[in-house]
Amino acid sequence: MTDENHLPRHLLLIDDEPNILNALKRTLHREGYTIFTAGSGAEGLELLATYEIGVIISDQRMPQMTGVEFLRKVKVNYPKTIRLVLSGYTELETVTSAVNEGAIYKFLTKPWDDEQLRIQIQDAFLRYEMKQENLRLTEQLKFANEQLSRLNQNLEQQVAEKTSEIIKNITILQISQEILEYLPLAIIGIDDQQIIAISNRRADELFRHSPSQSLLGLPISQCLPEALLSIVQNVLLSGITKYDHGVLPLFEGMNTRVGISEMGRHSNAKGTILILSPFKAN
Numbered sequence: 001m002t003d004e005n006h007l008p009r010h011l012l013l014i015d016d017e018p019n020i021l022n023a024l025k026r027t028l029h030r031e032g033y034t035i036f037t038a039g040s041g042a043e044g045l046e047l048l049a050t051y052e053i054g055v056i057i058s059d060q061r062m063p064q065m066t067g068v069e070f071l072r073k074v075k076v077n078y079p080k081t082i083r084l085v086l087s088g089y090t091e092l093e094t095v096t097s098a099v100n101e102g103a104i105y106k107f108l109t110k111p112w113d114d115e116q117l118r119i120q121i122q123d124a125f126l127r128y129e130m131k132q133e134n135l136r137l138t139e140q141l142k143f144a145n146e147q148l149s150r151l152n153q154n155l156e157q158q159v160a161e162k163t164s165e166i167i168k169n170i171t172i173l174q175i176s177q178e179i180l181e182y183l184p185l186a187i188i189g190i191d192d193q194q195i196i197a198i199s200n201r202r203a204d205e206l207f208r209h210s211p212s213q214s215l216l217g218l219p220i221s222q223c224l225p226e227a228l229l230s231i232v233q234n235v236l237l238s239g240i241t242k243y244d245h246g247v248l249p250l251f252e253g254m255n256t257r258v259g260i261s262e263m264g265r266h267s268n269a270k271g272t273i274l275i276l277s278p279f280k281a282n
Helices: 018-028 041-050 067-077 089-100 114-181 201-207 226-238
Strands: 010-014 034-038 055-059 082-087 106-109 186-190 196-199 242-251 254-262 272-280
Touching: 010 018, 010 041, 018 034, 018 114, 034 041, 041 055, 041 067, 055 067, 055 114, 067 082, 082 114, 106 114, 186 201, 201 272, 226 242, 226 254, 226 272, 242 272
Parallel strands: 010 034, 010 055, 055 082, 082 106
Antiparallel strands: 186 196, 186 272, 242 254, 254 272
């Protein structure tokens, strides 16, 4: 029996007596199976090599190769098939042994009951299709796991590359900060609220009120001299992006060259940089 949800059901019947094969075909002709027949185990193996068979029913008493011997070979070469044997009661011990070792799924006795035969074959195909579906799902899961593994490897590589880039940037930043600290210039970064966001050692030395105090976080109105504060605020209010080389006598015996530049021309930063270069007055 077939429907849109699974492949056609191929059934192989093996018996050396043509009248038995014809009787089986008559019993099953309305079930919708594609039925293949063979008169011996050798013919059955040839059909299995050509067609994808789902369920096999083999007679036990056949010349040259018994049904159990045939189905043992099928188990090795076509393990996905569901294998049944037709047997008389006198052969129960032989067939039971084959069932126990997995060579056959179950045995059907002769003479058979037509309705029971149809039920048993229906059950065999359901079992076969379940095995096929499990194999399909297993392959899908394997494929999904392989894809996930590749994605994880790519993610790990990206994380490693990003981590390396971050470490590199941190190193560059640390070097830049160290260079900034030891410049002879006073560098002050002012944010949009006129709060000092950056100051190097030279700036702290020039404008802090105590040796332990840093300028960071202070409003410029609290730490810059009035003359310098006036210039900075005028520049900020006027919207000028750059002011260079104004000279102020901010410290006794020294003049200070003043540079003011708006941040953001080479980065996404916002604010203003104040650069002060004190030198001795003539």
